[in-house]
Amino acid sequence: MATRTLTGNSWLSILNSKKDLLWLMTWIAGLGMLWIWDALFLNAPAFARLQTAFLNSLFTGAMVVLFSLALGWFVGVSLHLLENSKSKVGFAVISFITDILRSIPQIIAVLIGYIILTVLLYQGIIRSSFVQLVWIAGTIAVAVFLEVADTIRHRIDYFRTLDFVDAMLCCGIKERRIINIEILWKNSRSHLLHKLIAIFGVSIFLQCSIDFIISVGLSTDVSLINFPTTLGNLLANVDSKQDILALSNLFTEPGYLSVIFVRHLQGLSAAFCIVFSLLCIYMIANGYVRRHKLA
Amino acid sequence: MIDLSSILHKENSSLWTRLLIHGAGIVLMAVIFWIFISAVEISRIESKKSDREIQKYLDLSKIDFGNPLDRALFRESLDVFYNGQTHRNDSLLTAIDNLRQRQFSDPAYKTGGNHDGLTWSMAGKLSGMYLQFLAIYGIVLVIIYLLAQRIAVYRFIKMKQHRESYLTQAFELINSIHADRIGSTWWNAFGKLGFLFLKALLKGMLLMLLFSPAYVIAYSVKTTIDTSSILFMILLGIISNGVLILTANKFFTFLVGESKKGYVQTAVAKNLHASYEWDAPEGIPPRTLLKIKHGFRSHVFQPIFFNARFQFIPALKEHASFLITGLIIIEMALNIQGHFCYELLQQILYRQYDIAAFIIFGIFLTVKVTEIAIDVWEHKEKRKYGY
Numbered sequence: 001m002a003t004r005t006l007t008g009n010s011w012l013s014i015l016n017s018k019k020d021l022l023w024l025m026t027w028i029a030g031l032g033m034l035w036i037w038d039a040l041f042l043n044a045p046a047f048a049r050l051q052t053a054f055l056n057s058l059f060t061g062a063m064v065v066l067f068s069l070a071l072g073w074f075v076g077v078s079l080h081l082l083e084n085s086k087s088k089v090g091f092a093v094i095s096f097i098t099d100i101l102r103s104i105p106q107i108i109a110v111l112i113g114y115i116i117l118t119v120l121l122y123q124g125i126i127r128s129s130f131v132q133l134v135w136i137a138g139t140i141a142v143a144v145f146l147e148v149a150d151t152i153r154h155r156i157d158y159f160r161t162l163d164f165v166d167a168m169l170c171c172g173i174k175e176r177r178i179i180n181i182e183i184l185w186k187n188s189r190s191h192l193l194h195k196l197i198a199i200f201g202v203s204i205f206l207q208c209s210i211d212f213i214i215s216v217g218l219s220t221d222v223s224l225i226n227f228p229t230t231l232g233n234l235l236a237n238v239d240s241k242q243d244i245l246a247l248s249n250l251f252t253e254p255g256y257l258s259v260i261f262v263r264h265l266q267g268l269s270a271a272f273c274i275v276f277s278l279l280c281i282y283m284i285a286n287g288y289v290r291r292h293k294l295a
Numbered sequence: 296m297i298d299l300s301s302i303l304h305k306e307n308s309s310l311w312t313r314l315l316i317h318g319a320g321i322v323l324m325a326v327i328f329w330i331f332i333s334a335v336e337i338s339r340i341e342s343k344k345s346d347r348e349i350q351k352y353l354d355l356s357k358i359d360f361g362n363p364l365d366r367a368l369f370r371e372s373l374d375v376f377y378n379g380q381t382h383r384n385d386s387l388l389t390a391i392d393n394l395r396q397r398q399f400s401d402p403a404y405k406t407g408g409n410h411d412g413l414t415w416s417m418a419g420k421l422s423g424m425y426l427q428f429l430a431i432y433g434i435v436l437v438i439i440y441l442l443a444q445r446i447a448v449y450r451f452i453k454m455k456q457h458r459e460s461y462l463t464q465a466f467e468l469i470n471s472i473h474a475d476r477i478g479s480t481w482w483n484a485f486g487k488l489g490f491l492f493l494k495a496l497l498k499g500m501l502l503m504l505l506f507s508p509a510y511v512i513a514y515s516v517k518t519t520i521d522t523s524s525i526l527f528m529i530l531l532g533i534i535s536n537g538v539l540i541l542t543a544n545k546f547f548t549f550l551v552g553e554s555k556k557g558y559v560q561t562a563v564a565k566n567l568h569a570s571y572e573w574d575a576p577e578g579i580p581p582r583t584l585l586k587i588k589h590g591f592r593s594h595v596f597q598p599i600f601f602n603a604r605f606q607f608i609p610a611l612k613e614h615a616s617f618l619i620t621g622l623i624i625i626e627m628a629l630n631i632q633g634h635f636c637y638e639l640l641q642q643i644l645y646r647q648y649d650i651a652a653f654i655i656f657g658i659f660l661t662v663k664v665t666e667i668a669i670d671v672w673e674h675k676e677k678r679k680y681g682y
Contacts, residue, residue: 247515
């Protein structure tokens with residue numbers, strides 16, 4: 001008897017071949033289930049805080065992606081044009097600066113950005129939460145944009161070895177158009193999108209980590225200012241930390257599992273949002289590479 | 296004439312030019328940090344001098360600056376002594392208020408500790424912490440390098456064995472049961488299905504653990520395990536923050552890319568062993584995962600592995616930097632006293648920015664030295680392969 005398997009014609013086989021979409025659906029479904037659970041069992045103020053924190057984190061991540069793309073594109077293309085120009089001084093200077101920037105661990109760059117933000121907040125130069133989030137996104141983008149710049153340079157270098165670039169130059173098409181439109185926009189979107197998905201994941205990780213560190217380590221300073229709520233500082237909240245600490249009880253009291261998902265929801269939900277999002281974003285990026293055969 | 300572009304283009308530059316660039320970067324950053332530290336020191340001396348001047352007024356035993364009457368009397372006295380200098384007198388009163396406020400709110404005043412900035416004794420104390428940080432970093436980096444290779448090789452072999460994920464296998468099983476409709480085999484399949492879902496769940500939990508930020512793992516076991524021990528820090532450095540899985544994934548990508556190259560097909564055509572089954576006579580026995588460097592002789596996987604490893608060496612730089620980010624997060628988030636990065640956070644809290652800059656320079660130096668070491672290693676490997 002013929003057996004119908006996943007390789008046959010079914011919606012599962014379609015999703016199996018598009019792992020990125022499968023994981024995107026898993027991410028949305030997982031968060032959706034958490035939302036329903038929290039709506040049922042989490043108290044209203046905490047639930048509202050959690051939603052704000054998640055949306056703020058998501059918004060910051062999206063802004064990081066946009067800033068990184070703009071910065072990376074600009075630096076990547078500039079480096080290429082400067083490398084091929086007559087004077088190499090500009091290329092040498094920018095290469096040297098990027099080389100130094102690469103050697104600064106991302107978390108240190110972001111921490112410096114936060115210190116400056118704190119000073120600006122004290123002096124009353126920055127007030128609105130929106131501007132604070134944009135500042136944070138800009139800081140994280142400075143720490144991660146070089147990955148986009150590297151991808152852009154690799155793509156340009158690769159296409160420069162092919163005939164079509166020389167052919168276009170012979171046809172009188174400007175080099176800037178060839179690089180920006182023909183190489184990067186028409187032929188490298190998949191590579192760039194993959195990089196941006198990965199950057200989105202890194203930005204969520206960095207943002208949550210720095211918010212957690214700032215809230216725990218510099219709590220006396222931060223309490224005076226009140227940064228916008230994100231998943232990181234929500235997790236650093238005393239209630240949330242108690243919730244996470246409660247997980248230890250499971251080692252000595254396994255029966256506690258039955259109440260933990262009702263009694264300690266705020267911390268567990270924040271932690272789940274962070275970890276589950278990081279995992280799903282990684283899987284989406286991996287699935288995207290496989291589907292578009294980028295490796 | 297020296298071609299600057301070829302020097303700075305990493306693929307073309309020789310080892311010496313790369314070392315020169317690294318050296319120049321270290322010197323430049325050292326100068327920038329030195330200027331910054333000196334500026335902070337000068338500002339601190341001036342601030343202390345000014346505070347001492349104002350403290351004289353606060354030390355006046357008859358005046359309570361919290362009492363409005365005393366303040367008014369003091370203000371009038373100033374006007375008598377410095378008649379016509381209203382602006383100066385106002386500024387002095389504001390400066391007194393500022394100092395009083397700082398004495399109540401500034402953590403540096405509240406702790407009562409000595410915050411004299413970057414002294415020799417402080418530099419000595421930090422050096423000890425730095426050496427400890429380097430030791431932990433070195434151990435974690437080596438373990439991650441070795442583990443990541445093995446995980447990637449395991450994933451690659453599984454991929455070559457055409458093994459589907461547990462969930463896919465489970466869904467395939469559901470599909471086949473539905474198509475067959477054989478009642479007697481249903482219970483047998485149900486057991487298999489349960490086992491597959493259990494394996495998928497465990498794998499999912501393991502992945503969640505590997506992607507968990509260090510502070511989530513540490514806080515969830517804090518009451519049962521001593522999270523401030525060095526051993527726990529090393530363990531956390533390896534398994535948390537996604538460092539291990541991302542490094543393994545990078546190596547896996549190189550393995551996949553290498554396996555698609557033409558020489559692999561040629562090697563198979565020339566009868567090199569090419570089976571990836573664990574138990575096949577020409578396959579790969581599982582124990583080879585323990586000695587991956589010498590375990591694949593006369594198998595087509597050996598050149599794939601070595602070529603992927605060669606590409607992996609320069610990629611280690613970015614992973615090393617990310618690993619340092621992870622270690623900084625661990626030390627800061629867990630508030631482990633006496634550790635290098637915790638000290639950084641404390642110095643920022645006490646606004647001892649010169650010490651903070653000194654620590655940041657130490658971290659920068661660690662990344663740079665790692666980059667230099669990897670460049671030297673890559674150069675050696677290149678010479679070995681005749682590049």
